[in-house]
Amino acid sequence: MEIPPGKNESVDLSVNLKHLRFRNPVLAASGTFGYGLEYTSFIDLNELGGFSTKGLSLKPRIGNPGPRMIETSSGMLNAIGLENIGIEAFIHEKVPRLANYDTRVLANFFGESVNEYVEAAQSLSEVERVDALEMNISCPNVSDGLHFGSYPDRIEEVVSRVRKVTNKLLVVKLSPNVTSISDNAKAAEAAGADALSVANTHVGMFIDIETRKPYLANKTGGLSGPAIKPIALAQVFQTSRAVDIPVIGIGGISSWQDAVEFLMAGAKLVQVGTANFIDPAATVKxxxxxxxxxEKERISKLDELNLL
Ligand SMILES: Cc1cc2nc3c(=O)[nH]c(=O)nc-3n(C[C@H](O)[C@H](O)[C@H](O)COP(=O)(O)O)c2cc1C
Incomplete structure (x- = not known):
């Protein structure tokens, strides 16, 4: 259902995560929004609460060989393998241009060892334009991706080490491919996370029956889009009750109605991923x-939405 822009801005959509104020609760999700700048010809970044960058590592990465994406019913599978330009290039090529926009920047990052996570967090913490760090411990498409995010003890180790080196708002992005997301959420909270992103993609597969081979060169990939929405919603509901820190809801959000559902389930903010590929203006809509x-429901503060 298409909704025209609101006539007045009487509703306060702003959200605070600790010291950080977001203009509204809608962020673009990592890996679906480049480094923000790629979307400036489609939308006004200043209308967003913020965005999360493509996952950054100490060194640039070329990612997995192709094919690395395919559409599925109600979603898509990707196995990009965390291709990115590296933190150095991000700082020198992207950050100066981001200074022109008044929106929150979450630097999504990862490492292949605890020390790499720490080093990456240190470098990004020195960047003034970066408002928050979003730590990806949950990528299903790299050999070690789920290694850090699958068990509470590993989560506690890597998050507490990163916590020691950064004063930025620290968001930990959890994996949905686990037995108990609540236990992992509690581990991240205990280790000093300021907020949680719930969650990343689900491990999935597509087989080409003509070639009789997995379609993706990586064989499996991460499932995203509307197909995962009900699962993500339930995990947001569960984690937001298990911890005291705020939860950012992610998974299949394609419309404002979807976003409102996540806010009702307990999310403080939401991230929009795959929907950007269908409509680059999805976030602002x-x-x-x-x-x-x-306005219609006479809700003056977003907290009133969290009814559960
Ligand atoms: C092509 C693609 C690349 C992604 N890359 C990253 C990444 O680099 N880091 C990360 O934390 N999440 C990454 N994600 C996961 C998304 O940020 C999001 O958690 C997931 O897609 C679920 O949300 P959605 O259903 O709205 O897409 C990626 C997702 C897609 C589809």
């Missing part, structure tokens, strides 16, 4: 839709 809904 979701912001406007939430605003209109709140």
């Amino acid at each position: 979701i912001v406007r839709g939430i605003r209109n809904y709140c």
Whole structure:
């Protein structure tokens, strides 16, 4: 359902995560929004609460060989393998241009060892334009990706080491491919996370019956999009009750109605991923839709939405 932009801005959509104020609760998700700048010809970044960069590592990575993406019913599978330009290039080539925009920047990052996580966090912490660090401990498409994010003791180790080296808002992005996401959420909280992103993609597969081979060169990939929404919603509901820190809801959000569901389930903010590939203006349309809904329902503060 298309909703025209709100006539007035009487609704306060702002959200605070500790010291950090977000204009509204809608962020673009990592890996689906480049480094933000790629979307400036489609939308005004200043209308967003913020965005999360493509996952950054100490050194540039070329990612997995192709094919590395395929559409599925109600979603897509990807096995990009964390291709990125590296932290150095991000700082020199992207950050100066991001200074022109008034929106929150979450630097999504990862390492292949605890020491690499620490080093990456240190480098990104020195960048003034970066408002928050989003630590990806949950990528299903690299050999060691789930290694850090699958067990509470590993999560506690890597998050507490990173916590020691950064004063930035530290968001930990959890894996949904686990037995108990609540236990992992508690481990991240105990280790000093300021917020949790719930969650990353689900491990999935596509087989080409003509070639009789897995379609993706990586064989398996991460499932995202509407197909995972009900699962993500339940995991947001569970984690937001298990911890005291705020939860950012992610998974299949494609419309403002989806976003409102996540806010009702307990998310403080939401991230929009795959929907950006279908409509590059999905994020701003979701912001406007939430605003209109709140006006119509006479909701003056977003917290009133969290009814559960
Ligand atoms: C092509 C693609 C690349 C992604 N790359 C990253 C990444 O680098 N780091 C990360 O934390 N999540 C990454 N993700 C996961 C998304 O940020 C998000 O958690 C997931 O897609 C679920 O949200 P969605 O259903 O709205 O897409 C990627 C997702 C896609 C589809």
